[in-house]
Amino acid sequence: MQKGGFNFDLYQRNVELIEKNNYKVPKTTKTGTTIVGVVFSDGVVLGADTRATSGPIVADPNCEKIHKISDYIWCAGAGTAADTENTTGMISLQLELLSLSTGRSPRVRTALTLLKNFLFRYHGYISAALVLGGVDFTGPHLHMIHPHGSTSTLPYISMGSGSLAAMAVLETGYNSKMGEEDAKSLVHQAILSGILNDLGSGGNVDLCVIKHKSMEFFRNVDTTNSKRKFRKKLPYMFKSGSTKILEKEIEEKMRKMEIVNEKESQIEELEEL
């Protein structure tokens, strides 16, 4: 009886379907992404773009890539959207339970260990590349986590397909004595560089500033890239009456209810106890 883990039983069938039957493999939604984190004097700034791609199509032009692990520990994710969301969600639950059972506020280090051990078990098949940042009672921390489970602790990090473009900006602009405004501006520029120069990144810029016992989320700080002239407004709304009614059939559900058994006496006995 197999408990958990991956099941590769259908692998042979899938290979045959693709080769002989010309079956089209469904595409996963990837966040071809730029995510960035920077440590400054009082805390950490995380940044991300907002484009989720499914092959060459933009599946979601304004998705949220910065996920909450705990109140003052947040995580930006690149790779497969499902993997990053569910991994961060799971570790967020585990961290909450741990913090309740130990009676202590959660540490960034704990989230790091939980994430790295989880990803290592799946040998890189869970495609989640994460930038984990937060402030706990020991101070501000910033870590990068690769899909295979290796981690690094650095003062500035960029990951995703746009990481090369963002790293160029970070390497030029970073200095260890930055304040909050400088750090926010640097992260903003780095994400913008990824959006403009990387085809897999786009949309708007999201920022998250975490300081001691304070967190500010700036959703869609910069929307200059999404001002398209001919965009239809979402969600799609259809005027009432635009669909033609061909047939009408009304079924009375009440008549179908039958009273099978009356068990009032049983309920009374329970109440006495």
Next chain:
Amino acid sequence: MELIESPLQDLKKEVSTGTTIIAVQYQDGVIIGADSRTSSGSYAVNRVTDKLTPVHDYIYCLRSGSAADTQIIASYVSYYLNMFSIEEGCLPTVKKAAHMFREFCYQNKQYLLASIIVAGWDEENGGCVYNVPLGGSIIKQPFAIGGSGSSYLYGYCDIHFKENMTEEEAISFVSKGITEAIARDGSSGGICRIATINKDGVKRRTIYGNELQKFWEK
């Protein structure tokens, strides 16, 4: 239409510490040294990595191979070593740490890509260096080199190594070796991290790029 161009394919590769690591026994203990580059294909993911990982107070391991595999193995060994030393009430020997690494690397050799050097100081034996290469064998040596950059150091080490060096001589031996490997190996680079382990504890230092020795070039 190819949206992702070839430099970005590097980011999908597994992160490895394509590395140079050296450990050498000297008069009072051991000197260990490593470069600081972690690469993913041809992209340097971390240019200031610390490959000198403590597993106990006086015992360090030098990691090369897959970053994820070696980090996890070092975590496990550090955990078990701490448990044993608490139960036994004394500091663990370097031999015990090295054999624990060997056990992990050998028993899981199909799944792991880890080549580790274990070095430290203990009361009974003084400074010890153990090499635990890819397949999970274990060899005690007066000095050990590992990683992709070590290929360029076999000649250098054979000529310049001496038994019972002083601390300065040993540090010079290690730092020059790392410098040479960084100059010749593409997967090694960054700064040179060095640590001295003896009865007084661990002393760490960093030698930055511009301070590294230049050899024949002016």
